[in-house]
Amino acid sequence: MAYAIEAQGLRKSFKTREAVRGVDLAIQQGELFALLGPNGAGKTTTIHMLTTLLHPDEGTASICGYDVVKDAAVVRRNISVTGQYAALDESLTGWQNLTLFAGLHGYSRKDARALAVELLESFNLAEAGDRTVGTYSGGMRRRLDLAAGILSEPKVMFLDEPTTGLDPQSRRELWDAVRHLVKNGTTVLLTTQYLEEADQLADRIGFIAQGRVIAVDTPEKLKASIGGKTLTIKLAEGTDPANVCRLLTSEFGMEAHSDEGGLIVKAAVREAALAHSVIGTLIDQTAAVDDFALSEPTLDDVYFALAINRGNEVAS
Structure with missing residues (x-):
């Protein structure tokens, strides 16, 4: 061609x-x-x-x-x-x-x-x-x-x-x-x-x-490659997004990231039930959650997933 x-x-x-x-x-x-x-x-x-x-x-x-x-x-x-x-x-x-x-x-x-x-x-x-x-x-x-x-x-x-x-x-x-x-x-x-x-x-x-x-x-196809849906969590003022991301990784094995402002945390989830478990755990551990939603992946989610994977490759 x-x-x-x-x-x-x-x-x-x-x-x-x-x-x-x-x-x-x-x-x-x-x-x-x-x-x-x-x-x-x-x-x-x-x-x-x-x-x-x-x-x-x-x-x-x-x-x-x-x-x-x-x-x-x-x-x-x-x-x-x-x-x-x-x-x-x-x-x-x-x-x-x-x-x-x-x-x-x-x-x-x-x-x-x-x-x-x-x-x-x-x-x-x-x-x-x-x-x-x-x-x-x-x-x-x-x-x-x-x-x-x-x-x-x-x-x-x-x-x-x-x-x-x-x-x-x-x-x-x-x-x-x-x-x-x-x-x-x-x-x-x-x-x-x-x-x-x-x-x-x-x-x-x-x-x-x-x-x-x-x-x-x-x-x-890029968005489909993420799999499942995106869980978006809006944190209350004063909540440490880094702690929330670490918790999602340690408790659920999820790769999570926060936006530049820090109050929005996103992670890919394959089942709605898992999303509810995540929110319940955050609340139990006194993480202040203002709101959360499940949605189809966006190119932003693809970009961050690629960035995380590339970071893991470099680290290894």
């Missing part, structure tokens, strides 16, 4: 720090693939290698069959890259920006103007087309940036954390724009820290940690 994006054993170091430590990817044509991981996991460095901005220290990668090192110029003609900051002229209107970019891509003046109108409509920016970009919201700028990015008719588009810093409404509007790209046949590689975003958009998801891809599958 010919892949739109393929990588084998990609490695990249900066002085003494190895940022990417053997990344393998195989992304099909027309697929939306999300690469998830925390800051410093290697997402952006991987993108920079795939888009010819960095040379790999080791390994190979290709875009639409073209090697990112040997055929870098051809690769750049087949891709578009959008990051966290829109590459637009804020003194020009949305329509003027698109017309300018279209002209740079070789369209005639007549075709550039017509295409600018068409793209403004497609990306839900028609009413703002005559306003200067400096007056646009963050979400509007990102959508306009996406519209400009497809003027070159790229076969592959890289979106490197494009919704960082956007409010929920702007994020969802950008999601619609990304869905529009995929519907029209563009292969999209999306990096994001927002697990809900990947769940909503991606055909498949890859989790990257410490420079390595540690799991790849569809959102549904």
